[in-house]
Amino acid sequence: MAEPILKWVGGKRQLLSDLRSRFPIKYDQYHEPFIGGGAVFFELEPTTGSINDLNRRLITFYKIIRDFPERLIEENQRHSYEEEYYYEARERFNELHALDERSVDQEIEEASLMLYLNRTGYNGLYRENQSGGFNVPFGEHSNPDFIRKRQIRAGSVILDDIDIHNDDFTYIAERATSKDLVYFDPPYEPVSKTADFTQYQSDGFSKSDQERLRDLAVRLDKDDIYVVISNSPPVWELYDHLSDFTVSYVNAARMVNSDANNRGDVAEVIITNVPREQQQQQNLQDYT
Numbered sequence: 165m166a167e168p169i170l171k172w173v174g175g176k177r178q179l180l181s182d183l184r185s186r187f188p189i190k191y192d193q194y195h196e197p198f199i200g201g202g203a204v205f206f207e208l209e210p211t212t213g214s215i216n217d218l219n220r221r222l223i224t225f226y227k228i229i230r231d232f233p234e235r236l237i238e239e240n241q242r243h244s245y246e247e248e249y250y251y252e253a254r255e256r257f258n259e260l261h262a263l264d265e266r267s268v269d270q271e272i273e274e275a276s277l278m279l280y281l282n283r284t285g286y287n288g289l290y291r292e293n294q295s296g297g298f299n300v301p302f303g304e305h306s307n308p309d310f311i312r313k314r315q316i317r318a319g320s321v322i323l324d325d326i327d328i329h330n331d332d333f334t335y336i337a338e339r340a341t342s343k344d345l346v347y348f349d350p351p352y353e354p355v356s357k358t359a360d361f362t363q364y365q366s367d368g369f370s371k372s373d374q375e376r377l378r379d380l381a382v383r384l385d386k387d388d389i390y391v392v393i394s395n396s397p398p399v400w401e402l403y404d405h406l407s408d409f410t411v412s413y414v415n416a417a418r419m420v421n422s423d424a425n426n427r428g429d430v431a432e433v434i435i436t437n438v439p440r441e442q443q444q445q446q447n448l449q450d451y452t
């Protein structure tokens with residue numbers, strides 16, 4: 165059971181046991197099309213499958229961890245935790261991103277800066293301006309670890325036989341086959357009682373992207389592929405009419421509530437086509 169290497173918004177550590185209890189007892193390959201910080205992936209330590217994210221810098225980071233862990237660790241030792249250095253590092257990170265083609269050395273440098281900025285920037289946020297410049301300010305931390313030797317070495321072993329993609333999540337339609345498990349953790353729709361779900365746009369992920377994800381889930385289901393999706397409550401209605409899928413409501417205190425009109429405390433929904441009798445824990449209080 166390994167740790168994630170980066171901090172990432174939407175990290176799934178709190179939801180791990182709720183998610184895993186819905187995963188099938190047996191499956192072939194494991195895929196995660198919205199990998200982010202990979203909390204679930206590193207916890208599971210799958211030996212075959214694929215990961216993906218639209219964020220190119222994040223994907224370069226994982227490839228470098230897989231292919232050049234020792235060079236990355238060496239590069240990480242060059243940084244220092246000082247405000248002035250942070251802003252120089254951020255500028256260099258953006259210069260490298262703007263290059264059309266990068267050498268392996270430049271990719272290692274970028275991956276190292278990604279980790280350094282993630283560990284020393286404000287709240288471990290990842291945020292870009294409109295032209296793709298990373299713009300998170302310096303953060304106050306006590307003794308931040310931007311070398312992460314142990315985690316990088318462990319991550320490199322886990323990623324060894326995993327395909328790493330930098331694509332839209334729909335790549336999975338060509339990649340997954342029968343009895344594989346696909347766990348989707350898309351950017352969430354914000355929860356608000358007043359706002360209209362159809363107007364939302366979070367992290368560039370719109371209502372129509374949520375519908376594309378639902379349509380893909382239906383297609384994977386037809387191909388006998390196990391699907392688990394975590395999301396925020398407004399999307400339940402996209403899946404409600406699909407008889408192969410169940411929607412469970414889970415909050416931080418692990419309260420479960422089946423009534424869609426009474427979702428006051430609910431933080432997350434988990435949607436799956438894994439039949440109850442094939443799930444890892446069948447004794448959960450889980451109403452659908």
Ligand SMILES: C[S@@+](CC[C@H](N)C(=O)[O-])C[C@H]1O[C@@H](n2cnc3c(N)ncnc32)[C@H](O)[C@@H]1O
Pocket residue numbers: 172173174175176177197198199200201202203204216217218219331332333334349350351352367368369
């Ligand atoms: C909620 S985060 C995933 C969090 C992750 N499960 C964790 O534990 O850290 C969603 C991720 O989806 C990525 N993303 C956004 N739109 C995407 C798309 N169309 N295809 C693939 N990835 C996308 C974002 O870059 C982000 O890293």
